[in-house]
Amino acid sequence: xxxxxxxxxxxxxxxxxxxLAIVSHLAAAETIVVDFGRVIKEEVRxxxxxxxxxxLLDSDRRRPHSPSMADALATMKVGALxxxxxxxxxxxxxxxxxxxDVRGGLRPKVGTMQDNPGKWTWAVQPDGSxxxxxxxxxxxxxxxxxxxxxxxx
Numbered sequence: 001x002x003x004x005x006x007x008x009x010x011x012x013x014x015x016x017x018x019x020l021a022i023v024s025h026l027a028a029a030e031t032i033v034v035d036f037g038r039v040i041k042e043e044v045r046x047x048x049x050x051x052x053x054x055x056l057l058d059s060d061r062r063r064p065h066s067p068s069m070a071d072a073l074a075t076m077k078v079g080a081l082x083x084x085x086x087x088x089x090x091x092x093x094x095x096x097x098x099x100x101d102v103r104g105g106l107r108p109k110v111g112t113m114q115d116n117p118g119k120w121t122w123a124v125q126p127d128g129s130x131x132x133x134x135x136x137x138x139x140x141x142x143x144x145x146x147x148x149x150x151x152x153x
Contacts (some may be wrong), residue, residue, distance in 0.1 A: 012110060020043075035080070046081060047078070048077075048129075049076065049077075049078055049079060050078060050081065050082065050149075050151065051073070051076070051081055051082065053084075053085060055083060055085060055092075055130070055134040055135075055139070056117060056119035056123045059132060059135075059136075061121070061138055068132050069142070070142055070146065073142070074101045075099070079147070080149045081142070081148045081151060082153060083134075083136070083151070085149065085153055089153040091109070091112060091115045093109045093110065094106055094136070095107055095108065107129070108130060108133075109127070109129050133144040
């Protein structure tokens with residue numbers, strides 16, 4: 001046996017007692033009761049939570065929902081909103097050539113069709129542009145309207 005695995009008798013006794021306590025605790029029958037009728041806290045401090053926004057699904061302009069994304073975010077009192085969404089942001093090109101032409105807004109596309117969301121035909125056109133997706137202007141308008149801090153990836 002290697003020296004690093006040897007424990008003094010006092011540590012072995014302590015470790016054995018600890019293991020016995022855990023096993024005894026797990027063996028005891030416990031009941032957890034959840035009372036959905038009892039309110040413990042009425043509401044979270046406004047602005048305490050932040051969310052990811054999925055530009056592919058969360059557009060109120062291009063994919064109307066009921067309730068709207070704006071209403072849902074207002075109800076949740078979101079303080080920060082991330083755009084574009086999580087790991088998919090790695091395959092999000094913000095603008096395409098000609099770069100100095102922004103008359104119609106930014107023209108985002110996927111960086112590669114080989115990775116998601118490029119493979120998702122329900123979300124991406126064959127040229128790499130997005131179908132019915134929220135654009136950056138809509139995202140900033142949403143943040144401004146609701147007083148949400150934008151968190152841009």
